[in-house]
Amino acid sequence: MNNTKLEIIINNKLNIKLNIKDCVPNGLQIEGKKYIKNIIMGVTACQKLLNFAVKLKADAIIVHHGYFWKNESPIIKGHKKKRIHTILINNINLYSWHLPLDLNSEIGNNVYLANLLDINIHGKINPFIFYGYLKKKINIKDFILKITNKLNRIPLHFGKNKSKKIHKIAWCSGAGQKFFEEIVNFNIDVFITGEVSEMNIHIAKEYGIHFISAGHHATEKGGVIMLGKWLKQKFNLKTNFIDIYNPV
Known part of the structure; x- marks a missing residue:
């Protein structure tokens, strides 16, 4: 091509x-x-x-x-x-x-995360933040374990004063921690992003919302993976995703 x-x-x-x-x-x-x-x-x-x-x-x-x-x-x-x-x-x-x-609604990073974590997408809080619901309520510990297994890394988690059963999720791949304050009035159980700032921890505790930092690299692998598969299937191009590990 x-x-x-x-x-x-x-x-x-x-x-x-x-x-x-x-x-x-x-x-x-x-x-x-x-x-x-x-x-x-x-x-x-x-x-x-x-x-x-x-x-x-x-x-x-x-x-x-x-x-x-x-x-x-x-x-x-x-x-x-x-x-x-x-x-x-x-x-x-x-x-x-x-x-x-x-942001792509078909093969983007955030769509990939939703598929990976069994979240049904319902919409957006702003152009960058997606929100939706788990297919069934689960224990927060089980959800953390799922993220660990799916992304091959242990995420940073704060907000243990919230109910252990979670259902409504908001997320933003990469450096979405700056949006955390925007979701506090949307009755969200968990906010997932890639990175964390010092103030996020206090907000998580004070509002009783689970904050999960799952890694910038880890939350942004999905888009290129999905794009590569689409190019291979649609145009018969040879695509090979190389995962260069990054702990951040």
């Missing part, structure tokens, strides 16, 4: 025209070879993922966290120089979709 055609196809699938400002360019970030067949999928375009792409002779890399963030230095040196040099000398296309891969 042509590299620009692939960008158009994914832009359309992820509804790239969402009226939400992003802090990073979405789509083709670094142009490589024109024809694409073999694609490496990953969460972040770190050097280890790039090395896998070179080793596996990839034509393209698709990630959730790419380059050229709004507040990063424009100077290309150090690890940034090494990464870009690796991509350029191997003629690899680098694609990145950030918020569109969080």
Whole structure:
């Protein structure tokens, strides 16, 4: 498949025209070879993922966290120089979709989390926060165990003064801890996100809401996994998700 055609196809699938400002360019970030067949999928375009792409002779890399963030230095040196040099000398296309891969209602990170944790989606509290209900009420300890097993990491959990049986869930993949205060009046039993801030712990205790930090990386694997499967099934492209472990 042509590299620009692939960008158009994914832009359309992820509804790239969402009226939400992003802090990073979405789509083709670094142009490589024109024809694409073999694609490496990953969460972040770190050097280890790039090395896998070179080793596996990839034509393209698709990630959730790419380059050229709004507040990063424009100077290309150090690890940034090494990464870009690796991509350029191997003629690899680098694609990145950030918020569109969080918010998509079919193959986004938050939809993936809902499927993984057996949550029925009912809507959104704001454009970034999804909410819904577990298929049946369960004990909070059992829910923590489910998250541990599904995401392969032990989440950080606070809010033990709330009822042990939980049902209504709100969640936001990645760095959604800044939205925690917005959900306190929505009768939520549990809020799940990737990261945690100091103030979140106090709010969880004071409002009696279970706060779960399940990892930025862990909560944002799903979108690229689902996108890779869709590209393989729909267009017969070879896609390979490489999980570069990150404890954060």
